[in-house]
Amino acid sequence: MPVYESIKNADNKIKISEKNRASAIFGWDKVISALADKVAGGAKNIAIDGWYGIDYKRIAEALKVALSAKGIEAKLLPAEALYLSREEIVAYNQPYVTDDPGFGKVNTKGVIEDVMSEEKIAEYKVVLSAEGAVIIYGVGAAVRAFEDSLSVKCYVDNTHQKVQWDMWEGRLATFGQSEPTKNYNWKEYHYSDYYMLARQKDYMYGAMDYYIENYFEDDLVLVPRAAYDEIMSTLVKYPIHEVKIFSPGPWGAYRYEQMDYGVEGLANNAWNKIAGPELRILIDFGGERSISMPMLNAMQYGEELVGALINKQYPGLFPLDIWLDDGWHPTKQPAERISMPMHIHPSSKYVQDNFNEPLGRYETYYIAEAYEGANTWMGFKDDADIEEWERLCEQSQNITPIENWKDFIANWNSKEGDLYLIPPGTMHGHGGNQMVLEMDTNLSINGTEYSFFEYDFARPSWDDNKKTMTGKPLKMHLEHGRNMEKTRRESWVKDNLLSTPLVFKWTPEYFLDRYKSYSVMPYHVERMHFERRGEYSTEGKFMHMF
The missing domain is CATH 2.60.120.10 (Jelly Rolls)
Structure with a gap:
């Protein structure tokens, strides 16, 4: 079902502290530079986690280039390599997809780690503990297993409608995939993947150092955790407009x-x-x-x-x-x-x-x-x-x-x-x-x-x-x-x-x-x-x- 949006009268104008307002960084180059400065300042390992539909590789490679300019050669670790095979993930999702042609069953307990390889997680932990800077990027890059191995955790968000468009147009790469997932059943997203992604996001609300908005593909907004928390706790005190x-x-x-x-x-x-x-x-x-x-x-x-x-x-x-x-x-x-x-x-x-x-x-x-x-x-x-x-x-x-x-x-x-x-x-x-x-x-x-x-x-x-x-x-x-x-x-x-x-x-x-x-x-x-x-x-x- 195609969807069109209207942003007329949709802004939610709120007031937060000057300190937190000024801490947000706008613009692709400025955000990449700020993250590079963080690593150069001693934050050895950085995770760029988030929702489906984000070009994580582009962000990670831009950060690697910025670090190289500072004399730091960072290793890139794609989170997609942590996952089980596509066939194994399809089998995991089948009880939630079901044989019902119109509906499925919600995955009420599952988390992203359920569809990851324990062996791959162990391998990545070894890399993260070694010398040198590491950028681990992609959906699930900051799962709990890496909690003690990461210096900086970022969460890059996406909106429901953008993910839906990508899914309808066959552009969506899902768990463990570097290219758009072929034959992806929409019920996998609505009944299982969505809920695993949501539980990871719930965890990241308390674990992240930065929230990153990437609504426009050539733009980034970096919001430090303290600013994000004040934005959200303030927002719910106001009447909220939606797009x-x-x-x-x-x-x-x-x-x-x-x-x-x-x-x-x-x-x-x-x-x-x-x-x-x-x-x-x-x-x-x-x-x-x-x-x-x-x-x-x-x-x-x-x-x-x-x-x-x-x-x-x-x-x-x-x-x-x-x-x-x-x-x-x-x-x-x-x-x-x-x-x-x-x-x-x-x-x-x-x-x-x-x-x-x-x-x-x-x-x-x-x-x-x-x-x-x-x-x-x-x-x-x-x-x-x-x-x-x-x-x-x-x-x-x-x-x-x-x-x-x-x-x-x-x-x-x-x-x-x-x-x-x-x-x-x-x-x-x-x-x-x-x-x-x-x-x-x-x-x-x-x-x-x-x-x-x-x-x-x-x-x-x-x-x-x-x-x-x-x-x-x-x-x-x-x-x-x-x-x-x-x-x-x-x-x-x-x-x-x-x-x-x-x-x-x-x-x-x-x-x-x-x-x-x-x-x-x-x-x-x-x-x-x-x-x-x-x-x-x-x-x-x-x-x-x-």
Whole structure:
């Protein structure tokens, strides 16, 4: 799925101490020079560790050249040589990749050392203990086994979207590979590699001497550990903006063209994610430019960010997603063009049992704008034969159309301000001709999507290279969908899931209202109405997403 970004209004401006602000170094040559000075000053061994998608060899070779100019001949040790063979790593990952075509199981305990050779680690420790400077570089260069052998530990970060692009384009080199990994299964990253990388990063938060930003391939920013710690501990005391992402798709629409997002190359907009764990953030701490990093770095301060209760119950999880689902079209279009797929989301028990994920998907649709024909699909019709629906979906496999699909799914006219509650197991889909503010629980630490598609109208999907609807039809997840179907019907939906607001605080300057909820929903949706000012509080314990 292609992704486009908008950095408009995305800067997080914070204030830190002058000492730490001034300690950050900007620019490729200046950063390399500073690291070379560190080695020349007596720091014999330096590790350049980090996330996937970084050109570690280029950084290490530049540092070697800078040291040579100072009369120091450093030895280069590529961390890729520490790993088991690609075949052994594939075998290690198989229990997490699984045979499920759409999903895997989270590697809940694994660390990078699991896929390294103990013999190679021992060999490198001998080299690190010998005379002369050594630069060990690459993913896993500063694993715990080398803790006592390293003088300086650096961590070079990367963002989720850049790694995704590299993976989709076949450019990503994974554990133990010096060239792009062939036949890399995306589930290896989402269900195993990601978590091993994350645990190494968690270790490096406490072990690193420097954090390095390398968002632009020809630029580096070196942030000493003390400055990094102050940046992050300060950031979580502020409201945090994220860099919005946009994705085209088969139901994509065009309201975004009138909204001045500054997104180049986006030909239609199916999803616009404005908050979630996999987005990046821009931090302006008064340096030469803002630095980019993954939003999840802020989860180092989980209690401060999401509150003590959530952090204790779901450690490491950023628990909410916010989307703006476009739905405006300049001309009237059929439902099969403008509707989302008919789909279902899983419960907490289902994702725990099947995917090792901590939290189910509990969703709401708030109608931010309603146009002519605004509508939402939700629940089965009271007289629908659900077994027949399942049979038709199985027969179709989203390749042949189900001509009478509307006979099964209930449709609701929408108006601005409506709120649809969508607990797990509820058949639903955005019906188009409306702008939906979608507020959901996020069930995956790395933002993996869990929507069980049952029918997408057998339509072609979006081909972003051709900018046309000529891609292959989307794949369905019928077994998971059937497993989660709660057979919720139209009359039950009307009584339980079409929510209305009640005022719970009123003042002459502003008032707050809260939508009625359904028992299993783990969050509330509230609105603040004001002209000039309003007041709201987390009370030191609630997580708020605006």
